[in-house]
Amino acid sequence: MSNTKSKKKVTIKDVASHANASMSTVSMVVNGKGYVSDEKRKDILSSIRELEYVPSTSARNLASNRTNNIGFILRESHFTLSEPFYTRIFLGTEFESKNHNFYVLLATVTDDYQKGMDTPRLLKERNVDGIIIAGKVNQDLLMEVEDSGIPFVLVDYQYKSYPCITVDNLNAGIEAVRYLIEKGHSEIAFIGADLSHPSISARLEGYQLSMLKAGYKDTSHLIFIGEDQFPTLQTGYDLAGKVFTSGEKPTAVFCANDAMALGLMKYAEQKKIKIPEEVAVIGFDDVEGAKFSSPQLTTVRVFKEQIGELALQHLAQLLEDDFKNDTKYERSNHMLKIPTQLVIREST
Amino acid sequence: MSNTKSKKKVTIKDVASHANASMSTVSMVVNGKGYVSDEKRKDILSSIRELEYVPSTSARNLASNRTNNIGFILRESHFTLSEPFYTRIFLGTEFESKNHNFYVLLATVTDDYQKGMDTPRLLKERNVDGIIIAGKVNQDLLMEVEDSGIPFVLVDYQYKSYPCITVDNLNAGIEAVRYLIEKGHSEIAFIGADLSHPSISARLEGYQLSMLKAGYKDTSHLIFIGEDQFPTLQTGYDLAGKVFTSGEKPTAVFCANDAMALGLMKYAEQKKIKIPEEVAVIGFDDVEGAKFSSPQLTTVRVFKEQIGELALQHLAQLLEDDFKNDTKYERSNHMLKIPTQLVIREST
DNA sequence: GAAACTTATAGAAGCGCTTCGATAAATCAA
DNA sequence: TTGATTTATCGAAGCGCTTCTATAAGTTTC
Numbered sequence: 001m002s003n004t005k006s007k008k009k010v011t012i013k014d015v016a017s018h019a020n021a022s023m024s025t026v027s028m029v030v031n032g033k034g035y036v037s038d039e040k041r042k043d044i045l046s047s048i049r050e051l052e053y054v055p056s057t058s059a060r061n062l063a064s065n066r067t068n069n070i071g072f073i074l075r076e077s078h079f080t081l082s083e084p085f086y087t088r089i090f091l092g093t094e095f096e097s098k099n100h101n102f103y104v105l106l107a108t109v110t111d112d113y114q115k116g117m118d119t120p121r122l123l124k125e126r127n128v129d130g131i132i133i134a135g136k137v138n139q140d141l142l143m144e145v146e147d148s149g150i151p152f153v154l155v156d157y158q159y160k161s162y163p164c165i166t167v168d169n170l171n172a173g174i175e176a177v178r179y180l181i182e183k184g185h186s187e188i189a190f191i192g193a194d195l196s197h198p199s200i201s202a203r204l205e206g207y208q209l210s211m212l213k214a215g216y217k218d219t220s221h222l223i224f225i226g227e228d229q230f231p232t233l234q235t236g237y238d239l240a241g242k243v244f245t246s247g248e249k250p251t252a253v254f255c256a257n258d259a260m261a262l263g264l265m266k267y268a269e270q271k272k273i274k275i276p277e278e279v280a281v282i283g284f285d286d287v288e289g290a291k292f293s294s295p296q297l298t299t300v301r302v303f304k305e306q307i308g309e310l311a312l313q314h315l316a317q318l319l320e321d322d323f324k325n326d327t328k329y330e331r332s333n334h335m336l337k338i339p340t341q342l343v344i345r346e347s348t
Numbered sequence: 349m350s351n352t353k354s355k356k357k358v359t360i361k362d363v364a365s366h367a368n369a370s371m372s373t374v375s376m377v378v379n380g381k382g383y384v385s386d387e388k389r390k391d392i393l394s395s396i397r398e399l400e401y402v403p404s405t406s407a408r409n410l411a412s413n414r415t416n417n418i419g420f421i422l423r424e425s426h427f428t429l430s431e432p433f434y435t436r437i438f439l440g441t442e443f444e445s446k447n448h449n450f451y452v453l454l455a456t457v458t459d460d461y462q463k464g465m466d467t468p469r470l471l472k473e474r475n476v477d478g479i480i481i482a483g484k485v486n487q488d489l490l491m492e493v494e495d496s497g498i499p500f501v502l503v504d505y506q507y508k509s510y511p512c513i514t515v516d517n518l519n520a521g522i523e524a525v526r527y528l529i530e531k532g533h534s535e536i537a538f539i540g541a542d543l544s545h546p547s548i549s550a551r552l553e554g555y556q557l558s559m560l561k562a563g564y565k566d567t568s569h570l571i572f573i574g575e576d577q578f579p580t581l582q583t584g585y586d587l588a589g590k591v592f593t594s595g596e597k598p599t600a601v602f603c604a605n606d607a608m609a610l611g612l613m614k615y616a617e618q619k620k621i622k623i624p625e626e627v628a629v630i631g632f633d634d635v636e637g638a639k640f641s642s643p644q645l646t647t648v649r650v651f652k653e654q655i656g657e658l659a660l661q662h663l664a665q666l667l668e669d670d671f672k673n674d675t676k677y678e679r680s681n682h683m684l685k686i687p688t689q690l691v692i693r694e695s696t
Numbered sequence: 697g698a699a700a701c702t703t704a705t706a707g708a709a710g711c712g713c714t715t716c717g718a719t720a721a722a723t724c725a726a
Numbered sequence: 727t728t729g730a731t732t733t734a735t736c737g738a739a740g741c742g743c744t745t746c747t748a749t750a751a752g753t754t755t756c
Contacts, residue, residue, distance in 0.1 A: 001482055004748080009712090011711095011712055011713085012712065012713060012714095013713095019371040021735080021736090022567065022735065022737070023713080023714090023736090024714080024715075024716095024734045024736065024737080024738095025734085025735060025736075026736075027713070027714060027715080028714095028735095030713095031714085034715095034716095034733095034734085034735095035734050035735085036733095036734070036735085037733085037734060037735090038534065040734080040735085050732045053472065054472060054473050055473075055712085055713075056705080056712055056713070057406075057409075057411070057475050058405075058406045058407075058409035058410040058415065058710035058711085058713090059406075059410050059417070059711070059713035059714090060713055060714075060740095061405075061406035061713090062407050062711090062712080062713070062714090062741050062742065062743080063712075063713040063715080063741055064378050064712040064713080064714055064715085065741070065742080067405070067406065069451075071668070071741090077433075079435065079439060080432050080435060080436055080439060081432070082429060082430065082431060082432060082635070082636040082637060083430060083477070084355075084427075084428050084429070087428060087435055088428055089425065091424065091428060091456065093736095094454060094456060095456075096581065098469065101469075103417075103453050103469075103470070103475070104453075104729085105451050105452075105453070106442060106454065108439065108443075109443060117362070121449075121451075122448065122451070124402060125403075125405055126404050127451070127721085128403050157636070164490060217710080229701095233640055244715090259699090266640070266642070269642075269667060271643070287430070288430040292581055292614070294614070294617075294618070311724080315473060335747095350729090355753090357742090359742055359743085360740095360743060361742080361743095369705080370705065370706045370707070371705085371706090371707090371744090372705075372706065372707075372708095372744080372745075372746095373704085373705060373706075373745080375743070375744060376705095376744095377744080378743095379744085381731095381744095381745095382703095382704085382705095382745095383702080383703050383704050383705085384703095384704070384705085385703085385704060385705090388704080388705080403740085403743075404742050404743070405743085406741085406742080406743090407711095407741070407742035407743035408743055408744075408745090409711095410710095410711050410712065410713080410741090410742080410743070410744090411710080411711055411741080411743040411744040411745080412711085413711070413743075413744095413746085420731080485746055545735065
């Protein structure tokens, strides 16, 4: 019975003798390798079940020189953002990790990362087989990971031509703005922050492309970029001030993310600017708050969990290839772009 | 140099021969145990530095029969809540874990946890030395953890008399309502959901105690409890409808958490009920959104990171005691209550 | 000044696995 | 038929540590 208090640990040896097999055969059955007759396999499996054998992770890791862990590196500020964008990506990874028998070790790094000083423990101790880096992180950290030789994939960020999973921001931007244009808008503003983040700049690029296609060549007077290092509600609020006092009279605003859109709507509410009557607003991300704002926010939905899942799948594939030492470079440069979905609500 | 690509792994053996010592002596230095002369210790430490030796986690774990991991179990829905309450607690734990050389393995469990079927892998494989359980989780899971014999502490929840870290909800509730009473309110309503959660019921109890002390014996007509299994913005919105159409004319509402308070304020805004002029509102948690609402929400601040830190410290202590096999039971029944802070903003 | 500790170090067993031959029977190619 | 392959199993080495035991020298104790 499983509640016998002080049960001795069941080892592979116990299973072997119970099933009249050698340890190596048991190992092969457990790992699905090598040649084992059906009969023996059946015996071993039933012994495993009967003895409630669970392989020791550390023994296994030591012997096979793997760790069975993968690291998930994320900026602390991204993790605690009130909109769980990265948290949901992490959840997707965590979820998918169960299918690959990985444990996910989360490492948050501070925004003012210092090379050498703040190296995540999982990197220092090389206690992971692979790494997922989510969002924009310090370049030094990126280089440390690169130098470590540990395979990694990026999420919602790019670095050199390393494998990465990103949202298809460009297309999403194109579509969102095209939608506004089809609705009859022509003076469409863009607000954003941190153009060094490829996701943000791709959204802006999408905006520009759609505007260009509609015949608006120079849109620079309609583009407002905040100084903040990350676009937040506050950024949106502040930029709204600039937008509505700039002399331009935009009838629509495409915001780099929902937080900014909500900030802008807050400003509009305070200044009695009616949305969507006077100004249409469209966000990006489809955060939970987008449904609860008044008016409800039209936005671009991003499938966060899916991104996390794909990142892990991709990494797992990479590790497997690495292990077999084949086809590595064909696959490792993949860049996956996840499509988005325009969600039309009340703000447009 | 550290960027020499294919460097062999440095083992304790290498350090030993480099420092003219035995492996056991090196081990003692690394772990700060036993007797080592100052001279030898210095040699060994400098060899470690020179060779850039990092002990292998798996070897160490295998030999010492520990895992160096602690598990953090949390309901999936709690993790992705748009207000990062548990996420921040987790972050506190993650942060503190660095001081104890633990890795934190997160395990999210579904809300409809099934005994045996959904057992977190870290439990099944016994791949943790201790466990932190955050928030309310399924009873079956609790029992499984209990049966496993792995030490654990609860956070923001209680179970039997196992060690737990909670917010001092009772006092916080007393203070919040006392504040309202001092402000001259007498018709004070309470809205909440899920009274089976000890935190919520303690807040309600605090409310009742303060009301009683002020001479209001029967407050049952002022207490509104939603059916939802977790108090959300929607719950608050829905309950607001009941509160303001109940015939009671509360001049203040104490909400079981900020999400509900914000939901209630949204309703008030739509119905043109002025806050705080007609109704004062007070929340609980001090989530990020509380600062950004209009009017800004008066609320009870909870120090989430601190809770996570304390939980890990407590667990670490437990494990140490367990290891030494002493004083165990004196400490293990501790119940820590973390004080809160009333943050007065515009809604009262 | 002999018995009893304390301090210091080395050696070796062993933690529970994986994996590399070794061996041998069964199957295949020609 | 015979050598080459494939299938099946086992034994043992070894992954990199911790920790127990042995040994010896230095220090107390009365």
